[in-house]
Amino acid sequence: xxxxxxxxxxLSLLSTTSCNNDDDNGxxxxxxxxxxxxxxxxxxxxxxxxxxxxxxTNTNEQVAIYQGGGLQFGAGGVYIxxxxxxxxxxxxxxxxxxxxxSRARFTLxxxxxxxxxxxxNDTYQGSVIFTNIDQTNFIVSGTFEFxxxxxxxxxxxxxxxxxxxxxxx
Numbered sequence: 442x443x444x445x446x447x448x449x450x451x452l453s454l455l456s457t458t459s460c461n462n463d464d465d466n467g468x469x470x471x472x473x474x475x476x477x478x479x480x481x482x483x484x485x486x487x488x489x490x491x492x493x494x495x496x497x498t499n500t501n502e503q504v505a506i507y508q509g510g511g512l513q514f515g516a517g518g519v520y521i522x523x524x525x526x527x528x529x530x531x532x533x534x535x536x537x538x539x540x541x542x543s544r545a546r547f548t549l550x551x552x553x554x555x556x557x558x559x560x561x562n563d564t565y566q567g568s569v570i571f572t573n574i575d576q577t578n579f580i581v582s583g584t585f586e587f588x589x590x591x592x593x594x595x596x597x598x599x600x601x602x603x604x605x606x607x608x609x610x
Contacts, residue, residue, distance in 0.1 A: 471489055471492060471493065471494045472489065472494075472601050474494035474496065475487035475488070475489070475494055475496055475601060475603060476496055476498075476603060476605070478572070478582075478584070478603050478605070479582065479605040480572055480573035480580070480582040480605060481580065481605065482575075482578060482579075482580035482582075482605060482606070482607040483605045484498075484500050484503060484605070484606055484607055485498070485603070485604065485605045485606075486503050486515075486516040486517065486519075486603075486604045486605075486606065487517075487601075487602070487603055487604075488517065488519065488585070488586075488599050488600065488601060488602035488603070489599065489600045489601045489602075490517075490518075490597065490598075490599055491595075491596075491597065491598050492598075492600075495517045495518075497516035497517040502516050502517070503515075503516040503606060504516065504520075505581060505604075505606035505607065505608035505609065506608060506609045507579075507608050507609065507610050508609075510524055510525045511523060511524040511525065512524075512527065512581060512608065514581065514604065514606055514608065516604075518547050518548045518549055518550070519545065519547055519585075519599065519602070520545065520546050520547070520548070521543070521544070521545045521569055521585060522543065522544050522545075523542065523543040523569060523571075524542050524543070527542075527571060527574065528571070528574070529571045529572060529573060529574055529583075530570065530571070530572070531570065531571070532568050532570055533568055533569045533570070533571075534567075534568045535561075535564050535566070535567040535568055535569070535587050536564075536565075536566065536567075543568075543569060544561040544564065545561070545564050545567055545569070545585070545587045545589075546558075546559055546560055546561050546563070546564065546589070547559040547564075547587075547589050547597050547599065549594065549595075549597065555594075557591050557593065557594030557595075558591070559589040559590070559591050559594070559597060563589045563590055563591055564587050564588070564589045565588055565589065565590060566587060566588045567585070567586050567587020567588060567589075567599070568585065568586065568587070569583060569584070569585040569602075570583050570584050570585070571583040572584065573605075576610075578607075579607055579608050579609070579610050580605070580606070580607055580608070581604070581606055581608050582604060582605040582606070583603070583604060584601075584602060584603050584604075585599070585602035585603075585604070586599055586600045586601065586602055587599050
């Protein structure tokens with residue numbers, strides 16, 4: 442009887458410490474949760490915010506406007522400005538504020554009513570690259586990343602940013 446009890450005890454102990462078969466596929470890669478990198482005006486905008494995927498699919502939460510020689514676009518708290526001239530496959534560094542050709546800022550509003558504004562001069566690294574600028578169909582596509590800091594809020598690292606937006610001329 443003791444052997445049966447011991448065997449059942451050992452079996453139950455092993456079953457509670459064994460691996461969960463649900464984990465066989467591993468964790469989902471956050472990058473895979475972002476929109477694909479398209480160039481057809483799909484109105485997609487996504488990025489990793491400190492490693493967490495942000496995917497803005499609601500066009501009411503996206504902005505892309507060309508006016509006064511500059512393109513302003515963003516979503517999900519990201520706001521980017523690039524002034525002309527702009528071309529595809531050029532790295533527009535956000536650190537060239539003296540030249541004024543590009544800049545980025547971020548706004549964070551949490552469910553805890555925390556509001557953090559990271560101004561242009563809070564951005565200490567980053568860039569945007571246009572992969573498509575279609576001035577006939579008013580489409581702009583590309584990638585971006587930047588890091589910003591605010592003494593009163595957490596540091597922000599935005600990576601793997603991608604956008605495919607129809608802009609207002």
